Every structure is written in C-alpha cells, then in structure tokens.
Amino acid sequence: MNFESGFTGDGLTADRPRLRWSRRRIALIGAGLLLLVAAIAYWKSGSGSPAPVDPDMMVPRVTVIVPGASDVATVVNAVGTIAARREMPVGVVGEGGEVSAVLVEAGDWVTAGQVLARVERSVQVEQRASLAASVRVAEADARLAQNELDRAQALVSRGFISKATLDQKTAARDAAVARVNVARAQLGEQQARIGRLDIRAPAAGLVLTRAVEKGQVVTPGSGVLFRMAQGGEMELLARVGEADLARLSVGIPATVTPVGGNRSYEGHVWQIASVVDPQSRQGDARILLSYHKDLRPGGFASARIVSGAGQAPLLPESAIQNDGKGSYVYIVNGNNVVERRDVRVGQVSAAGVPVTEGLTGREKVVILAGGFLNPGQKVQPELQKAADAAGTATPGGPRG
Structure with a gap:
C-alpha cells in the first residue's frame, strides 16, 4: 500500500475546487464594494465632477x-536726582567757641531767625557788663558837664565869668556827650558779638542735615553745621536729551515718581538748562515740587513731563x-x-x-x-x- 500517494490524491486534490471558489467570491464582493463607493460619490457630486471649493473659505x-x-499729549520721560530747590548752608558767623546747646534736629521746620544752636558766651557776657558800666560812667560825666555849662551861662550875663570860660564849659560838655556815644557804641558792638554766637536760620524752611553736637568747639572755619531747604521746596534735576530739551518750556506740568515708591507728585518745570553736556548730549530740566516727607534730597526719581498736545x-x-x-x-x-x-x-x-x-x-x-x-x-x-x-x-x- 502506498500511503504517500493515497494522502495526496484523496486530501489536497479534493480541496482545490473549494479553495478556488472562495477566492472568486472574495474578489466579487470587493468589486461590488468598489462599485458601490463609486456610485455614492457620483450621486453626491451630481455630475461626477469634484465638489467646488468656496474661495472665501481660503481668505483669512x-x-x-x-x-x-485723537487728542494726544506729547510726553518727555526723564530721570534725575531730588534736591532742595534753594539749599541754605548754615555755619558759624561769629568768633565761635564751645557749643552749649543744639536746639533742632534734621527734619524740623524752623522760622526765619530761629536759634539752631548756641555757643558758650560767659566771657562775652562779662565784657558786656563792663561796657555797660562804662556807658553809665560816661553818662554821669556828661550830666555833670551839662550842669556846669548851665551855671556858667547864668553867670556870664552878670559878668562873673568870661566868654572864654563859657566856651571851655561848652567844649567839656560836648566831649562828655561824645564819650557817652563811644561807650554806647562799644556796648552795642559787644551785644552784636554775643548775638552772633547764636547760630540762626537765615530763612524759614526745613532742616535737612545737622553736623554739630553739644560740647563741640566750632570756629568760622568749621564748615557747614546745618543744611536747610528754603521753604521746604524740593526739585528734581531731570536729565533730558538734547532733542527733548528743545520741546520743553518753563511752567509745563510734570509728574515725579521716586524710586521704590508707589505714589507720584505733581510739579512743574521752573528752569531749563542753558547748556548741554557735550559728552552725554543731555541737559537739566529743574522740576519744582512742594514738600513731602517721601521726597528726600539725594534720592533718585523718574519724571513724566507733558510738553504739549496735538492730534494723532x-x-x-x-x-x-x-x-x-x-x-x-x-x-x-x-x-x-x-x-x-x-x-x-x-x-x-x-x-x-x-x-x-x-x-x-x-x-x-x-x-x-x-x-x-x-x-x-x-x-x-x-x-x-x-x-x-x-x-x-x-x-x-x-x-x-
């Protein structure tokens, strides 16, 4: 018996017609599906041509x-340093000496002529007392000379004294009066010297710095003891470019914001530099500001200056x-x-x-x-x- 030939003839050979039929069926089904898809596309297009694309859908x-x-303001931005508008240095105007009292602190408001510090004056006071006594002596001599002159004038009409004697009495009286005037002038001078030992505010304003303590010996060469801002007025020395500087004018408004602050302060330009720095090509626009505790001299700030308005x-x-x-x-x-x-x-x-x-x-x-x-x-x-x-x-x- 041949097993190999028997397997081949009865098994694989018998299944071949069935396999061919399966392949043919799959092909027919696929062709039908393709025809169905084509028919649907043809039906949707209406004529078999591609659907038209709207051109507006491609335009953004x-x-x-x-x-x-619109009304638009022309603005110049600048930065600069805050300073006192009129800073007044105050020092010793007299002969000086040991400071006996300091009466103000930095940040105090003072009036014109108010005493800021006093210099020890015991010697000067004694000298003033001596000169006052000299004035009283001279005044007594002048009264005596006047009395003698009055008596001489009463006697000269009776012939008891000569005219020459009357002239001597008159001269003595005039000399006594002159000595009174000299003594009074010397006393006034001494009183003025004592007054100059008081270090006073030259004008009303704000004390910015104090550089003197009690017991310190000061002289006219000691330098500045106090710095003051006249009237408490401040200013911003704003550095402005050459082109922007030409657009500014005195009186235009400005807004100043100190560095680190969240508040702005209104002011106006009160002076514009007449020269430009040849290196930086910038000049100063000085912006006047009223006093506020947050405006500290030496501080840095920015400025917004409205230089004009127009249509744009x-x-x-x-x-x-x-x-x-x-x-x-x-x-x-x-x-x-x-x-x-x-x-x-x-x-x-x-x-x-x-x-x-x-x-x-x-x-x-x-x-x-x-x-x-x-x-x-x-x-x-x-x-x-x-x-x-x-x-x-x-x-x-x-x-x-």
Missing part, C-alpha cells in the same frame, strides 16, 4: 479699525509691529489687499499708542492677526469701532 479674516485723530491716530498696541527697519502697521486698501506702512509712534499709555508719523487716521489698520499676514495678501476685513479697539492689547490669529 482680519480685524481692522479706522482710528481717526491712536492705536492699540496689538496693531504695532516691529522689525529691523522700525515700527510699522498693516493697512487694508480698497481692494482688500494688505499693505505695509512704516510709522513713528509716541509714548505708550493706557489709552493706546499714538502714531506721530505715517498715518492720517483714515486708513483701515489691522489690529488683530497682523503677525500672520504678508504684504500683498488678500484678506476679509472686519471693521471694529475705535472705542472697542482701545482695550485690545495683544495680537490675535486669523479669525474664521
């Missing part, structure tokens, strides 16, 4: 505004683009095509960014999606009111 939408012209288009920050050439915006022309427009902008504020050059205010300016556009690109502009655009701060993407 952008938000634009027509900004018009006002845009949100999202509309302004920047590159190596400078600032620019995108505008949409009458054919809804994007154009680049180079501009010059002013000081950024909460209201927006003023455009000082490059726009008239009648253009359609892209305020959203500008970062995704290119010049010459076709767009669909959506007009937004300027009042609504004021709050736009950041650029957005294309809107569909």
Whole structure:
C-alpha cells in the first residue's frame, strides 16, 4: 500500500475546487464594494465632477479699525536726582567757641531767625557788663558837664565869668556827650558779638542735615553745621536729551515718581538748562515740587513731563509691529489687499499708542492677526469701532 500517494490524491486534490471558489467570491464582493463607493460619490457630486471649493473659505479674516485723530499729549520721560530747590548752608558767623546747646534736629521746620544752636558766651557776657558800666560812667560825666555849662551861662550875663570860660564849659560838655556815644557804641558792638554766637536760620524752611553736637568747639572755619531747604521746596534735576530739551518750556506740568515708591507728585518745570553736556548730549530740566516727607534730597526719581498736545491716530498696541527697519502697521486698501506702512509712534499709555508719523487716521489698520499676514495678501476685513479697539492689547490669529 502506498500511503504517500493515497494522502495526496484523496486530501489536497479534493480541496482545490473549494479553495478556488472562495477566492472568486472574495474578489466579487470587493468589486461590488468598489462599485458601490463609486456610485455614492457620483450621486453626491451630481455630475461626477469634484465638489467646488468656496474661495472665501481660503481668505483669512482680519480685524481692522479706522482710528481717526485723537487728542494726544506729547510726553518727555526723564530721570534725575531730588534736591532742595534753594539749599541754605548754615555755619558759624561769629568768633565761635564751645557749643552749649543744639536746639533742632534734621527734619524740623524752623522760622526765619530761629536759634539752631548756641555757643558758650560767659566771657562775652562779662565784657558786656563792663561796657555797660562804662556807658553809665560816661553818662554821669556828661550830666555833670551839662550842669556846669548851665551855671556858667547864668553867670556870664552878670559878668562873673568870661566868654572864654563859657566856651571851655561848652567844649567839656560836648566831649562828655561824645564819650557817652563811644561807650554806647562799644556796648552795642559787644551785644552784636554775643548775638552772633547764636547760630540762626537765615530763612524759614526745613532742616535737612545737622553736623554739630553739644560740647563741640566750632570756629568760622568749621564748615557747614546745618543744611536747610528754603521753604521746604524740593526739585528734581531731570536729565533730558538734547532733542527733548528743545520741546520743553518753563511752567509745563510734570509728574515725579521716586524710586521704590508707589505714589507720584505733581510739579512743574521752573528752569531749563542753558547748556548741554557735550559728552552725554543731555541737559537739566529743574522740576519744582512742594514738600513731602517721601521726597528726600539725594534720592533718585523718574519724571513724566507733558510738553504739549496735538492730534494723532491712536492705536492699540496689538496693531504695532516691529522689525529691523522700525515700527510699522498693516493697512487694508480698497481692494482688500494688505499693505505695509512704516510709522513713528509716541509714548505708550493706557489709552493706546499714538502714531506721530505715517498715518492720517483714515486708513483701515489691522489690529488683530497682523503677525500672520504678508504684504500683498488678500484678506476679509472686519471693521471694529475705535472705542472697542482701545482695550485690545495683544495680537490675535486669523479669525474664521
């Protein structure tokens, strides 16, 4: 018996017609499915051609505004140092000596002529007493000489004394009166010397610094003992660029903010430098400020000076683009095509960014999606009111 030939003939050979039928059935089913898909596509298209694409779906939408012209303040920003507007150094004006008392502290308000410190004066007081006594002696001599002259005048009419004697009495009286005047002048001088031992405020104001203590020996060469701000007035010595300096004038308002503070103080420019530093190309604009405890001389502060006002288009920050050439915006022309427009902008504020050059205010300016556009690109502009655009701060993407 041949087992190998018997297996081959009865098993594999018998299954071949069945395998061919299975393959043919799968092929027929696949062809039917393909025909069904093609029929559905043909039915949807209506004619067998591809469905048309709406061209507007391919054009991006952008938000634009027509900004018009708004009242815009011209602002100059500067930084500088706070100082007393009129600083008054106070020192020894007399002969000096040992300080017996210091009567004020830094930060005190004083009046004109108020005593700030006293110098020991015991010797000078005794000298004044001696001179006062000399005045009394001279006055007594003058009274005696006057009495003698009066008696001589009564006797000369009776012939008891000569005219020459009367002239001597008159001269003696005049000399006695002169000695009284000399003694009084010497006493007044001594009183003035004692008065100069009081270190006094030359004017009303604020004591800024104190550099003297009780027991200290001071002389006219001791330097400044007190520094005062006349009237307590302060100023900011603001460093301003040469171009900005030309736009400033005396009397224009300014706002000063000390470094580290969260409060600003109002003032005005009271003096503008007549020269410009040839190295830094800057000059000083002196801003007058009323006294406040937070305005400390020597402190650093920033200033915002309003140098004028005018009309300019006002845009949100999202509309302004920047590159190596400078600032620019995108505008949409009458054919809804994007154009680049180079501009010059002013000081950024909460209201927006003023455009000082490059726009008239009648253009359609892209305020959203500008970062995704290119010049010459076709767009669909959506007009937004300027009042609504004021709050736009950041650029957005294309809107569909």
